[in-house]
Amino acid sequence: MGDKFYVTTPIYYVNGEPHLGHAYTTIAADIVARFNRMKKRRVFFLTGTDEHGLKIQQTAEKLGVHPKELADKNAARFKELWRLLNISYDRFIRTTEPDHIEAVKHILQRCYERGDIYKGYYEGWYCVGCEEFKTEKELEEGHVCPIHKKKCEYVKEETYYFRLSKYAEPLLEFYEKNPDFVKPEYRFNEVKEFVRQGLKDISITRPRNRVWWGIPAPFDESQTVYVWFDALTNYLSGVGYPKPEYRRWWPADLHLVGKDILRFHAVYWPAFLMSAGEELPKQVFAHGWWLVEGHKISKSLGNVIDPFVAVEKIGVDPFRYVLFRDTPFGEDGNLTRESVLNRINGELVNEIGNLYSRVVAMVHKYQGGVLRPTVDFSAQNAEFIRLFRQVRRAYIEEMNRLRFHKALEEVLKLAEFLNRFIDQTKPWELHKEGKTLELNQVLYTAVSGLRILSHFLYPFMPTTMERALKEVLNVEEFTDLFSLEPYQLPLPHRVGQKVNLFRRITEKDLDFIKKVERKEEERMEQKPEGVKLVDFSDFQKLDLRVGEVLEVEEIPKAQKLYKLLVDLGEESPRTIVAGIKPYYKPEELKGKKVVVVANLKPKKLMGVESRGMLLAASDGENFSLLTVDRPVKNGARVS
Ligand code: MSP
Numbered sequence: 001m002g003d004k005f006y007v008t009t010p011i012y013y014v015n016g017e018p019h020l021g022h023a024y025t026t027i028a029a030d031i032v033a034r035f036n037r038m039k040k041r042r043v044f045f046l047t048g049t050d051e052h053g054l055k056i057q058q059t060a061e062k063l064g065v066h067p068k069e070l071a072d073k074n075a076a077r078f079k080e081l082w083r084l085l086n087i088s089y090d091r092f093i094r095t096t097e098p099d100h101i102e103a104v105k106h107i108l109q110r111c112y113e114r115g116d117i118y119k120g121y122y123e124g125w126y127c128v129g130c131e132e133f134k135t136e137k138e139l140e141e142g143h144v145c146p147i148h149k150k151k152c153e154y155v156k157e158e159t160y161y162f163r164l165s166k167y168a169e170p171l172l173e174f175y176e177k178n179p180d181f182v183k184p185e186y187r188f189n190e191v192k193e194f195v196r197q198g199l200k201d202i203s204i205t206r207p208r209n210r211v212w213w214g215i216p217a218p219f220d221e222s223q224t225v226y227v228w229f230d231a232l233t234n235y236l237s238g239v240g241y242p243k244p245e246y247r248r249w250w251p252a253d254l255h256l257v258g259k260d261i262l263r264f265h266a267v268y269w270p271a272f273l274m275s276a277g278e279e280l281p282k283q284v285f286a287h288g289w290w291l292v293e294g295h296k297i298s299k300s301l302g303n304v305i306d307p308f309v310a311v312e313k314i315g316v317d318p319f320r321y322v323l324f325r326d327t328p329f330g331e332d333g334n335l336t337r338e339s340v341l342n343r344i345n346g347e348l349v350n351e352i353g354n355l356y357s358r359v360v361a362m363v364h365k366y367q368g369g370v371l372r373p374t375v376d377f378s379a380q381n382a383e384f385i386r387l388f389r390q391v392r393r394a395y396i397e398e399m400n401r402l403r404f405h406k407a408l409e410e411v412l413k414l415a416e417f418l419n420r421f422i423d424q425t426k427p428w429e430l431h432k433e434g435k436t437l438e439l440n441q442v443l444y445t446a447v448s449g450l451r452i453l454s455h456f457l458y459p460f461m462p463t464t465m466e467r468a469l470k471e472v473l474n475v476e477e478f479t480d481l482f483s484l485e486p487y488q489l490p491l492p493h494r495v496g497q498k499v500n501l502f503r504r505i506t507e508k509d510l511d512f513i514k515k516v517e518r519k520e521e522e523r524m525e526q527k528p529e530g531v532k533l534v535d536f537s538d539f540q541k542l543d544l545r546v547g548e549v550l551e552v553e554e555i556p557k558a559q560k561l562y563k564l565l566v567d568l569g570e571e572s573p574r575t576i577v578a579g580i581k582p583y584y585k586p587e588e589l590k591g592k593k594v595v596v597v598a599n600l601k602p603k604k605l606m607g608v609e610s611r612g613m614l615l616a617a618s619d620g621e622n623f624s625l626l627t628v629d630r631p632v633k634n635g636a637r638v639s
Pocket of ligand 1: 009011020231234258259261289291297
């Protein structure tokens, strides 16, 4: 089974139109699917829509339509977007489809027969946006959900529970044996920590009289299956479960999800599968969230990115490219006008597109459009061959690890090399001097390089690279990545036409990326009014620790903030955002021992979640971080 690859996206709620976040995960899955096909693997790529549950039921009620009607309308919009974005999925699953409904009943019945489901009562706060019960601890004041900023509903009702508590130990054992189960690693640590604190049983049905839009529980028709149990099962039903054919693909090789829904995929889903006696997925990868010009995307700020508009303004493939060019997959990204403009005009138009046109134009001008048989050139171009091998190795390695931005960096080395190669070998002079043989060699090398470039860029920009290969270079087919070599084109070879592969964009095209003025940094600087006396017990509430600064990063658009990685002697270092940029250079901070308030509630600053605060002293003129004057271990308590 080593040669199969099964990749999934989350299935998206149909209560609204698709947005940037949906497009991001789905394009990532498409890149992975195309890359794996180029590695000659049998690929199955599943995406779809999550159509049941209270959220859809309530939205439909508000709109005065039947939930199915709402689902049909929005599922069609998702499909339309995937067509536009060239998403090469093998199945688009909808949870209202009969085979999925049967699969949900089947697996739930298995858990029931296993003795993992029992009847009880539930009382608590429910966030319809998250479709999840929340503990008091997880909520903001007034029982407001921190994600949706809406008050939760208080619910008291009969329900069936799933014995999640029973699976804490087996899950921890599984994590231990499968160190790559969740990526990135720091997120895996969060998952493990959550499970280590013990798991509570979870309610997996809702009374039908409250939530009627969903699948009836097979063991009690008066109850509706919890929408997350329903939704997660799509990964099995999408490949045919419970029919034996699902084994052709199951277990999934990769579930791609956003960081907000990792717990469902890395804790609940494996527990359900263990209970039903199914194999567990190989990996869950949690990506970060997109910000726009440093701000969280939200309807109220009016900075939502409509992927349909983005594609209209900058083109499909440039849109796909910019989303993966800079931001490490896993971390939060910040979509800015500046970066989009630079990447498209600077890289795609000037460096890549121009390279194709330039080379093909020269083959036409100097050789009538034909590359001719030539003597052995491999020795002369050893540098190109060496670079190709090195780039291919690194590219495959980075793509396997979903480090897309690194893979692209590698590919760009090849484009840079080819641009430089042409500048240095000066085909126009070779032509003038009548050095036909050399000229032919240079152009053959350049075309070979472009053929390779088209392969490496193909998963990111499939339509453009297909045109580049077929129309510009006149090469029929893509070769798989392992058989790909330079100088494989049989000569003579007639090249195709000069085509502008990318369009230069203007500031105006980027109006869909809205800038929002907010004074987040200013708010940070507010000083407490007056100082009160406190009890010693108040002071003891603070967990002060010695830490060591490991890394320092700038935050785009932030004048005063650095993003620091600080080692507090814990399993993994913490991200801390500190307003010390005006006072310290990054190199002064690296390795510095600092004092950290370690039990502050995490807070997002300029889109980065900060898990602590550094202590510093200031007299209005001078500024100094607090440090220790003798060596003590990281994590040492300050009291
Ligand atoms: N229906 C559930 C998933 C069930 S999977 C068995 C769901 N749907 S969703 O439509 O709300 O969101 C799906 C995905 O969009 C999540 O992975 C989420 O992380 C992602 N995004 C939503 N907003 C985002 C950004 N601003 N940036 C990046 N991705 C974000 O959850």
